Amino acid sequence: MNNYRLTIQYDGTDYAGWQIQENAKTIQGIISESIKTILREEINLIGSGRTDSGVHSIGQVANFRCENKIDVYSFQHSINAVLPEDISVIRIEEVDELFNSRFDAKQRTYLYLFSKIKSPFYYKYSVYKKNLDIKSFKELSTNFLGKKDFSSFCKKKSDIENKVCEVKQVTWRETNNFYLFFISSDRFLHGMVRAIIGTILKAVNKKEGNDYIKKIIDDKSREAAGDSVPAKGLFLYRVDY
Secondary structure (H helix, E strand, C coil), rough: CCCEEEEEEECCCCCCCCCCCCCCCHHHHHHHHHHHHHHHHCCCCCCCCCCCCEEEEEEEEEEEEECCCCCHHHHHHHHHCCCCCEEEEEEEEEECCCCCCCCCEEEEEEEEEEEEECCCCCCCCCCCCCCCCHHHHHHHHHHCCCCEEHHHHCCCCCCCCCCEEEEEEEEECCCCCCCEEEEECCCCCCCCHHHHHHHHHHHHCCCHHHHHHHHHHHHHHHHHHCCCHHHHHHEEEEEEC
16 A cells, blocks of 8 residues: 655634544545545545644644555645645655554644734734733743643543643744744643643733642643633644654
8 A cells, every 4th residue: 555644734714623523624524535536536534633623734744545656746736726725735755654644643743823913914823912921931831841641731521531641842932923832742632732821821810830830730620720722823833753
């Protein structure tokens, strides 16, 4: 079998997330149907991870196997001609038959955008927040580093029993127009990144310190954490293998 790896960008605004669902428009569903149209062959498109409803991607990775060898250059042109304007395959390459974009991923990185100015051009992809206390945000964020049980930051309806993740890097950056939050981990739970950011916002607003964050983590209760920030500011930024 021939195995092909795709790097995908998408605007998740009008989609119910990555994963195929009944009676819902999803990224995985649209791309799978597009590949089927081109190859005239049923394929199983495997994503590096699920992105929630309304979440975007700069660097989602997926792979599929097919019977016939394809010309990657013409295929990329063909699939982008078929895909809607809010989804794009920016790279395609043939990989080892055993490569699995989900299980071979070593680290995933998400980006969240806060815009300092109220702009109609930033509205769909960021949350308007000015004068954030970046120093406090950086200090509180260090509490999430390492291997921990992130039950407090996972949606209650999640069917995943193992809620231990290893967060390897948390970074805040500031530019003229944006505050940028980067977080890298071996895996992420459903709604985890948005809940972490919301909890940091809550802590800063209440003028709470590190002990407050540590207690929320130790409580292993979603009710203890802050509200999730809106999905529109969140991007799957990169997947490392």
